[in-house]
Amino acid sequence: MLNEADVERLDAEAVNSAKVRQPLYAARKKIFPKRASGNFRRFKWLVMAITLGIYYLTPWLRWDRGPYAPDQAVLVDLANRRFYFFPIEIWPQEFYFVAGLLVMAGIGLFLITSTVGRAWCGYTCPQTVWVDLFLVVERAVEGDRNARMKLDAGPWTVGKIVKRVVKHAIWLAIAVATGGAWIFYFADAPSLLQSFVVGNAAPVAYITVAVLTATTYTFGGLMREQVCIYMCPWPRIQAAMLDEHSLTVTYNDWRGEPRSRHAKKAAAAGQAVGDCVDCNACVAVCPMGIDIRDGQQLECITCALCIDACDAVMDKVGRERGLISYATLNDYNANMALATGGNGRIDPVKVRDANGKLADGLAHFHIRKIFRPRTFVYMGAWSLAGLALLYALLTRDRLEVNVLHDRNPQFVTLSDGSVRNGYTVKLLNMIPEPRTIIVTMQGLRGGEMTVTGIDQPADRSVAIQVEPDRLKTIKVFVRQPAEFIDGEAQTFKFVVEDKASFERDEYVATFNAPGKSK
């Protein structure tokens, strides 16, 4: 028999053991991001100005398309089912252009994420931009981090109420403007603004503005980082697309650790001291409220504000910038190996040369590292999709014909023995100008056609006036004398042409006649 103590103890623990169990629901902890300043902050201001500018101003741009089409540069005309984008006009059946752009956007996101990480999240995502904007308002009204924390913890004085009311009022105004800008993409902006203000606009306009106001205010003002952490699928997808060559915001603990508040004292005592002075500046500026020094994490949107904050501190204490920096996992690992020397403990001295400067052998990011097979594949796919779209756009038809052959009855025998077939012919004039379209029959010996509503003797060709940017449906009766009938089903062509622009399209139609056996 074994002694109890000799029974092997397995190193196992229940995955849901009480010690590690965390509640599924975590109450939100308030975050008071401090204002950061530096290169990345300046870049973010620029991106914010550009993205907000595009969003708010685009519907007001004009583009002259002549008297028969709206002059709004970007317009989604749902009522008439047309999409205008500068010189391009898209009909519903050409929606593949939009699908193609979405494919490009998807591949573009792969490309960007595999090279510079979650840049979309950190700089251009509307959630990020609007939260940034809302934080500007919050700082302007309530002050920076410490003032806001004090105000939040303090009692409800008149001053606090005034500040809160002002802040939320401005937030709501921004939210209304955001929702308001959206509707201008779907109708003529100046006239819609006018009717919207006096209360004459369509109910859907008011509902859209109300819904977008509510979502902007709630997501940008109240929920902020919660949207990114709990609601958004992108962090999961984008995190899966990162690899060891992707740039991420990284705390370089190979030079930062061991961190110390009292570096000089510790150094004097002979202890190893890293560059991190544990000032928590990186945590204070973080809009997500995380500590980048805990490593790469789902919550990090890579807005790079911690880099600005840390660089400012490094400047003050006279150390090299880049304690927190954009770095690839490969570079980080190489530098970490240098710092630990393989013994698992970071020794900051190892990454420095004799003069105390950072050693030459350290890995740094270089633009060349962006170019690797994976990014080439993405760039290739992206360019191919773009070229295909461009080709389709430049060669697309602006004149089309669709033909529906009458099926009930398939043919009609006339008193002189000739046979008649009916066709519904649809002429698509896809430019905003009126056109005269010549419809001609090719083939079908002896066949002639008449068009309902056009007073003209039977002929093999007929001119049809088509309104600008419209589909014209005509009823065509084709008649073939008995002596020319050649079988139960003959094929012939409807050819439509615009003599002015030499555009043409054709449709191969069938002409039915009674069978031989009777």
Place this chain on the structure above:
Amino acid sequence: MTEKHIDEATGVATTGHEWDGIRELNNPLPRWWVWTFYATIVWALAYTVAYPAWPMLTSATTGLLGYSSRADVKAELAAAEAGKAQYVAAVSTKSVDEIIKDDALRQFAIAAGAAAFKVNCVQCHGSGAQGSVGYPNLNDDDWLWGGTADQIYQTVLHGVRFADDADTRVSEMPAFGEIIDATQVAQVSAYVATLSGAAAADPAMVEPGKTVFADNCAACHGDDGKGNRDLGAPNLTDAIWLRGEGEAAIAAQVKAPKHGVMPAWGGRLGDTNVKELAVYVHSLGGGE
């Protein structure tokens, strides 16, 4: 309430109930969930006050907003009626020829006529108006009573051989089986078949048949056999045969003719609807 009891294993408070030593953990629902739940209850109650909801003995509460889906349908129907009122008024006052000349009115009449046709006419004339043996094809250019829009209008309005309408179209071919003998029937059938270009089975019959035709048939069908629309006598020289092609079918019709009847639609559908039908039939391709 008893003193708060914390479960040892999980560190979670219990509800305070105990059944033979078993306690229930108190894991409250998330607040947002609870508040959403309360909001739905409030919404539901408010809804029952605002909209028709609670069943009473004979009806249900009408709700403060006075909403009724029946009233909605009524309003929509009224709006639809009002939308086409101007067209209906124009159709009722104008002649079919005037209607056809007016582009918008013609389109309206064709659409309305097509709908009326599907309800009232397809039973005999077929869903494509292609007809069948004994029922005229309305797509072709062969018209017993005339193919102008007004003639079609008159035919639909008063019907064909419809006893209850004084102005109905009437024609009746005598049963020649009782007037001429069987040989003459065969002869005239052979002759009539050749009128539209077919070869007679026995060419010797054609000449005597011509004489029989001149004596008995030409009065209505004309000397050349081209028929007479005033009498509803069909054209025998064309390629269209209402009651079947060939000598046998012709002979059967000569001996004991069949006569179709079409009701007068004026009384049933009203003048406006009949005009729409006439415009529709005229548009099928054979209109004159």
